[in-house]
Amino acid sequence: MAAKKLNIKDKYRLLTRDLDWEFSYQDRKEAFPYEEFEGIKITDWSKWEDPFRLTMDAYWKYQAEKEKKLYAIFDAFAQNNGHLNISDPRYANALKIFLTGVSPLEYQAFQGFAHTGRQFGGVGARIACQMQSIDELRHVQTQIHAMSHYNKFFDGFQDWSHMHDRVWYLSVPKSFFDDARSAGPFEYLVAISFSFEYVLTNLLFVPFMSGAAYNGDMATVTFGFSAQSDEARHMTLGLEVIKFLLEQHEDNVPIVQKWIDKWFWRGTRLLSIVAMMMDYMLPNKVMSWKEAWEVYFEEAGGSLFKDLARYGIRMPKYAETTEKEKEHVSHQAWWIFYNYGQAAGFHTWIPTDKELDWLSEKYPETFDKYYRPRWELARQMEAEGKRFYNPGLPQLCNCCQIPMGFTEMDDPTQIAYRQTVYNGERYHFCSDGCHDIFVDEPEKYVQSWLPVHQIFQGNCGGPGVEDVLRDYYRMNVGADNLDIKGSPDEQRWNAWKGVA
Amino acid sequence: MTIEIKTSTLEPVRQTYANIARRFGDKPATRYQEATYDVQAETNFHYRPLWQPQHELNDKGRTAIQMEDWYAFRDPRQYYYGAYVGQRARMQENAENNYAFFEKRNLADRLGDGIRAGLIRFLVPLRHVEHAANLNNMYGTAYGYGTAITQAMLYDGMDRLGIAQYFSRIGLILDGNSGEALIEAKRAWMEDPLWQGLRALCEETLVTRDWFELFVAQDLVLDSLIGQLVYDQYDAWLADNGGQDVAMLTEFMQEWRKDRTRWVDAVLKTAAAESDDNRALLRDWAAKWRGKAAEALSPLAREMLGEEALEQALAELEKRMAKAGIN
Amino acid sequence: MSKVYLALQDNDLSRYIVEAIEEDNPSVTVNYQPAMIRIENEGRLVVRRETVEEKLGRDWDVQELHLNLITLGGNVDEDDDELSLSWNR
Numbered sequence A: 001m002a003a004k005k006l007n008i009k010d011k012y013r014l015l016t017r018d019l020d021w022e023f024s025y026q027d028r029k030e031a032f033p034y035e036e037f038e039g040i041k042i043t044d045w046s047k048w049e050d051p052f053r054l055t056m057d058a059y060w061k062y063q064a065e066k067e068k069k070l071y072a073i074f075d076a077f078a079q080n081n082g083h084l085n086i087s088d089p090r091y092a093n094a095l096k097i098f099l100t101g102v103s104p105l106e107y108q109a110f111q112g113f114a115h116t117g118r119q120f121g122g123v124g125a126r127i128a129c130q131m132q133s134i135d136e137l138r139h140v141q142t143q144i145h146a147m148s149h150y151n152k153f154f155d156g157f158q159d160w161s162h163m164h165d166r167v168w169y170l171s172v173p174k175s176f177f178d179d180a181r182s183a184g185p186f187e188y189l190v191a192i193s194f195s196f197e198y199v200l201t202n203l204l205f206v207p208f209m210s211g212a213a214y215n216g217d218m219a220t221v222t223f224g225f226s227a228q229s230d231e232a233r234h235m236t237l238g239l240e241v242i243k244f245l246l247e248q249h250e251d252n253v254p255i256v257q258k259w260i261d262k263w264f265w266r267g268t269r270l271l272s273i274v275a276m277m278m279d280y281m282l283p284n285k286v287m288s289w290k291e292a293w294e295v296y297f298e299e300a301g302g303s304l305f306k307d308l309a310r311y312g313i314r315m316p317k318y319a320e321t322t323e324k325e326k327e328h329v330s331h332q333a334w335w336i337f338y339n340y341g342q343a344a345g346f347h348t349w350i351p352t353d354k355e356l357d358w359l360s361e362k363y364p365e366t367f368d369k370y371y372r373p374r375w376e377l378a379r380q381m382e383a384e385g386k387r388f389y390n391p392g393l394p395q396l397c398n399c400c401q402i403p404m405g406f407t408e409m410d411d412p413t414q415i416a417y418r419q420t421v422y423n424g425e426r427y428h429f430c431s432d433g434c435h436d437i438f439v440d441e442p443e444k445y446v447q448s449w450l451p452v453h454q455i456f457q458g459n460c461g462g463p464g465v466e467d468v469l470r471d472y473y474r475m476n477v478g479a480d481n482l483d484i485k486g487s488p489d490e491q492r493w494n495a496w497k498g499v500a
Numbered sequence B: 001m002t003i004e005i006k007t008s009t010l011e012p013v014r015q016t017y018a019n020i021a022r023r024f025g026d027k028p029a030t031r032y033q034e035a036t037y038d039v040q041a042e043t044n045f046h047y048r049p050l051w052q053p054q055h056e057l058n059d060k061g062r063t064a065i066q067m068e069d070w071y072a073f074r075d076p077r078q079y080y081y082g083a084y085v086g087q088r089a090r091m092q093e094n095a096e097n098n099y100a101f102f103e104k105r106n107l108a109d110r111l112g113d114g115i116r117a118g119l120i121r122f123l124v125p126l127r128h129v130e131h132a133a134n135l136n137n138m139y140g141t142a143y144g145y146g147t148a149i150t151q152a153m154l155y156d157g158m159d160r161l162g163i164a165q166y167f168s169r170i171g172l173i174l175d176g177n178s179g180e181a182l183i184e185a186k187r188a189w190m191e192d193p194l195w196q197g198l199r200a201l202c203e204e205t206l207v208t209r210d211w212f213e214l215f216v217a218q219d220l221v222l223d224s225l226i227g228q229l230v231y232d233q234y235d236a237w238l239a240d241n242g243g244q245d246v247a248m249l250t251e252f253m254q255e256w257r258k259d260r261t262r263w264v265d266a267v268l269k270t271a272a273a274e275s276d277d278n279r280a281l282l283r284d285w286a287a288k289w290r291g292k293a294a295e296a297l298s299p300l301a302r303e304m305l306g307e308e309a310l311e312q313a314l315a316e317l318e319k320r321m322a323k324a325g326i327n
Numbered sequence C: 001m002s003k004v005y006l007a008l009q010d011n012d013l014s015r016y017i018v019e020a021i022e023e024d025n026p027s028v029t030v031n032y033q034p035a036m037i038r039i040e041n042e043g044r045l046v047v048r049r050e051t052v053e054e055k056l057g058r059d060w061d062v063q064e065l066h067l068n069l070i071t072l073g074g075n076v077d078e079d080d081d082e083l084s085l086s087w088n089r
């Protein structure tokens, strides 16, 4: 019998879609119990469009090929002491933030997609989530392996997972993903697959990784772009999820819009850390944060939301605010860390003249007016031996958990404060976006493990900040923190390079 | 004697991450170690899950099993992602060659009608069993504790999806890609009394809440029994009855079974060795699911292989339970 | 109209793929950045298997594209013969 040839769509359907069955002996709702409580209405899972039709055998084959290439480069990088090729020792500090702040999120993505990959009633969506789950595990593990060599030569990498659970600024990324994972499965997908992966991760991975290449970091650019090759699949899943939910029932539209608004804001706040990495921590610059935001959000996101308009979806709330913020956030964020550099697990510094000039050029509307004078003053104080550290602990936003240092965007000299009272307690926020998110779900956000509150309550050891850093965070105080100037990282670098 | 070129200024400050050094000393670590130990968040979770407010996001309390250190479940295969996909890629390449050879030589045509009907009735419906196994291992991945065991459960879950797809391809080879064999096999799964016990049991596993109990039910009891019946006894029966070529199509599963049995047994042994309470739990669960599975599989085993078949499979399960100390 | 785009790792294989894309989508813009190549087009962009095979001189599976793909924007449709990106399909 001559077998007919199957095209990829039919083949995938036969190999995947038909595996599930109608239950006869148990209540299916017991097996998939979390599909209804968010108010999302799914009328027909079979309408799910598989974005990519990757069977497991093809998955193993292609992924193994990617891994083989990647690990060959890691091996070569370690054998040739590739860390000596980076542009400048300051660059390694961006990687410290990456390993302590971002890699654990990859792990949470692995967990979150395992959860949805078990819980969705539709087999197509489930399997797409499962494949993403295993991809995300790949990402965290390849990142650990890429950084493994840096960890041997630089301070601040060594206790990344312990730090992620505890350190004050790392609660920003941690709470972001805890928020998504503790939400229902559909919100999780809108949060991570759509708002984060589709709309925002390009900003994290593409220009930053291109920057890694430009700063001589072979290991990072290789894992970054290799991870991105999975990301193309994840982004497409994000778009399919949105279309599927919107097509299933019109009642889903306002729910999805609310989630898009929330997660867009949550995501932009998280990315303010990336903004500062791009503008301040990459010694060789590829593009400014503002430019990246314009290409990857305003342009690409603009096309996307135009496409989604037919479902009644509009641009995320406060997108116009971000248009102003792109001029400011990186400068304000780095300033916050410069102020609290004694309590950070990486090194801080004042931009060089050349860097200040670059920032002036890239931010003609704002840099010279608001930020350059600050850095010049900081430099003058440092020269006079009066390097200033803020000895207190910052107040944190009760939603995004970033220290309250962002300003009103129409008046960059005025710190933005928003507040609300819930059950007799007062809560503080950095912005209208964070305020609205809290007010919509106060029972959730009153639970926030705010690191500064926790220190004040004595839950992180103490009594002094230095005790917390040393004992609770397990930082090597005097090595991991403070300015790069005079740090062991800098001394070693100079020794390797034969600089006195 | 090994000669070391000393470039004293290029001495590493440390050999591995601090958490690995605390566990194993500050010496060069394996990729498995760095990618596995202490990777999962342990504390200071911000919000309770809306879908399970009685638990933290990562919570040891989702099973009755208790461990001093959840990272005691070292995978003897030491699979991290890269090692895992590398191993499976080799296996799938071999399988791909087998399937291509089988199809090119039209080996399906050499199978007698009886064998062919038997494969559709006994082998192809296993794609649904594998699908349940996929979900059950994803369950452990999502709600289990510690990367050591959850990553291994994810690899097993993905393996099961792959195996479900291989069984489906066997159906497509038998029906010339029309999909009719898959429809027929599904009808058997849904309606044939032979399969109903097993289908009911699969559905029961899908509503089981304790993830470690589910691991015992699925990865020890069900997989041990079905594996022995299908990959040992049915395979031997096919070889003796003109169906020996089918072994080319199940070689992947044979190899997989050897590989993952080592891991399952290691997990059980570690959990049982931890405490008498654990051992008692595992013993109860194994006995409970062994009873259910024996009953569910008995008509199928009899029809597929004869009267003694199930006894043989049960004997192998006993042996594995004894090895883990939970008989 | 809106732009669709994809980005590939800058390596030898990608050069052939880019050549094929340029042939099948004459209006594309190709932009070289450190370690990556970004390709964009108004409305629609297609990567055709046959053209890539012609450039490479060997069989090429559309799914192989994923080995080099960094990111993309637009609605994806992938089958045995091509991968296309589009808005407002």
Ligand SMILES: [Fe+2]
Pocket (backbone or CB within 6 Å): A106, A109, A135, A136, A139, A227
């Ligand atoms: Fe990822």
Ligand SMILES: [Fe+2]
Pocket (backbone or CB within 6 Å): A109, A136, A197, A230, A231, A234
């Ligand atoms: Fe991703």
Ligand SMILES: [Zn+2]
Pocket (backbone or CB within 6 Å): A269, A397, A398, A399, A400, A401, A402, A429, A430, A431, A434
């Ligand atoms: Zn905030």
